[in-house]
Structures are given as C-alpha cells and as structure tokens.
Amino acid sequence: MGKQKKEQANPSQDQQEQVKPSLDQLKSELKRENSKKEYKKVLRNTLIVVVVVAALAVLVSSFFIxxxxxxxxxxxxxxxxxxxxxxxxxxxxxxxxxxxxxxxxxxxxxxxxxxxxxxxxxxxxxxxxxxxxxxxxxxxxxxxxxxxxxxxxxxxxxxxxxxxxxxxxxxxxxxxxxxxxxxxxxxxxxxxxxxxxxxxxxx
Missing domain, CATH: 2.10.109.10 (Umud Fragment, subunit A)
Known part of the structure; x- marks a missing residue:
C-alpha cells in the first residue's frame, strides 16, 4: 500500500517526458508569439498611416483642392x-x-x-x-x-x-x-x- 502511494507521488520517467513540451512545440509556440507581435505592430502602423493620410486628405481638400x-x-x-x-x-x-x-x-x-x-x-x-x-x-x-x-x-x-x-x-x-x-x-x-x-x- 505504501509502495503504491509512493509510485503515485513520483510519476515515471515516461510520464515526465509526456509533460515536457518538445523542441518543435517550443519553436512553434515562439513563432506563434512572434507572429502575434508582428501582426500587432503591422496593425498599429497601418492605423497610424490611415489616420495620417485621412488627416492630410482633409487638410488638402480644405485648403488646396x-x-x-x-x-x-x-x-x-x-x-x-x-x-x-x-x-x-x-x-x-x-x-x-x-x-x-x-x-x-x-x-x-x-x-x-x-x-x-x-x-x-x-x-x-x-x-x-x-x-x-x-x-x-x-x-x-x-x-x-x-x-x-x-x-x-x-x-x-x-x-x-x-x-x-x-x-x-x-x-x-x-x-x-x-x-x-x-x-x-x-x-x-x-x-x-x-x-x-x-x-x-x-x-
């Protein structure tokens, strides 16, 4: 009985290996996080460009054309x-x-x-x-x-x-x-x- 509890408290090496993410999984996760950051950066820059262009369009149409x-x-x-x-x-x-x-x-x-x-x-x-x-x-x-x-x-x-x-x-x-x-x-x-x-x- 005591031995069975001990085995439950200490998972086997195979179980530990299943819990650890593989190198490919880590690379995939890192790539996904980088993609999220890149997407946010592109979205932010795009919004800035749109706002600036819209402001310039209003300025030009109001004063020049x-x-x-x-x-x-x-x-x-x-x-x-x-x-x-x-x-x-x-x-x-x-x-x-x-x-x-x-x-x-x-x-x-x-x-x-x-x-x-x-x-x-x-x-x-x-x-x-x-x-x-x-x-x-x-x-x-x-x-x-x-x-x-x-x-x-x-x-x-x-x-x-x-x-x-x-x-x-x-x-x-x-x-x-x-x-x-x-x-x-x-x-x-x-x-x-x-x-x-x-x-x-x-x-």
Whole structure:
C-alpha cells in the first residue's frame, strides 16, 4: 500500500517526458508569439498611416483642392451636368483656363476670357476679342446674348471676365447680374475631370 502511494507521488520517467513540451512545440509556440507581435505592430502602423493620410486628405481638400459637381448646361460641350471635376487653389489665371468661383451660395464654373485691365469686345455674331485680337474658340457655341453690357468693356482691377462655353445658355460676365469675378469669390483653377470615367483626364 505504501509502495503504491509512493509510485503515485513520483510519476515515471515516461510520464515526465509526456509533460515536457518538445523542441518543435517550443519553436512553434515562439513563432506563434512572434507572429502575434508582428501582426500587432503591422496593425498599429497601418492605423497610424490611415489616420495620417485621412488627416492630410482633409487638410488638402480644405485648403488646396476641391472636388466639384457640375450642374447646368452653361459649359457644354466641355463639361456636362453630373461631371465631377477637381479645382486647386490659385489667385491668378490665364485666358482660356477654367475656373470655379462662388456666386450667391452656388459654385459656378466658367472660362477665363479677360484679365484685369483687358479690353473685351463682343460682336453681334458672338465673336470675342481681347485687346483687339479675336479669340479662336472652336470649343464654344457662340452667342451675343444674354448681355446688358456696352462693348468694348474694360475688366476692372482685381477681377476676371469669364464666359461659359455654351454662350446662349450661360449667365456670366456679359451680364451685370454675375459680372466679373473678384478674387474673394475664387475657388481655383479647374484642372481635372474624375467622373464619368470614360472622360477621366485633364481639362
């Protein structure tokens, strides 16, 4: 009886070997722990990158670029209703460039025709001349109306004379309702169309 208790109190060598983990088990466990640590590290770094990129995206979109949705027919055929375009902040523009600006809590997109000090003339057929030179505008549907200005017209200081590409459907700087665009109204230069995808590209 005493011998039996002693044997129970002292497990055999075979039983001890069963309790001890093998070298392969130790390696597997170590590998699993290292994998957990690596996963946590990658996850943490990924989260940091996502947060930083999101913050930069908000910063850039707030101060440098804007994504705008086109509505109306004033810029056809260049831009159509539903197009998504990207504008980036600028304070000076060249004739022919597309710009976005605020007007009565709306965003309008038009084409720059005249810079501060330029003389603009518009004939009965809708041909536009700047400082005596007629513009070559194959992309526009020409029209004299709608306008209530007397031409030739000089663009005031710190303003831009803008026109839509679909002239008969555009209310723009030809009308005193909109007038010339001030620097305070400007959003930026429209440079890229991101939608629809079949028209994706620069403008």
């Amino acid at each position: 804007a994504v705008l949705k086109v509505t109306g027919d004033s810029m056809t055929p260049t831009l159509e209703t539903g197009d998504l375009v990207v504008a980036y902040t600028r304070t000076s523009f060249e004739p022919g460039e597309l710009i976005a600006f605020y007007y009565n809590n709306k965003v309008l997109v038009k084409r720059v025709v005249g810079s501060p000090g330029d003389w603009i003339n518009l004939d009965a057929d809708g041909n536009v001349s700047v400082n005596g030179e007629i513009l070559d505008e194959p992309y526009v549907e020409k029209s004299f109306e709608p306008t209530d200005l007397t031409f030739p017209y000089q663009v005031p200081e710190n303003r831009y004379f803008v026109l839509g590409d679909h002239r008969s459907a555009s209310i723009d700087s030809r009308s005193s309702v909109v007038g010339c665009v001030t620097k305070e109204q400007l959003i930026g230069k429209v440079v890229f169309r991101v939608y629809p995808f079949n028209k994706f590209g620069g403008l």
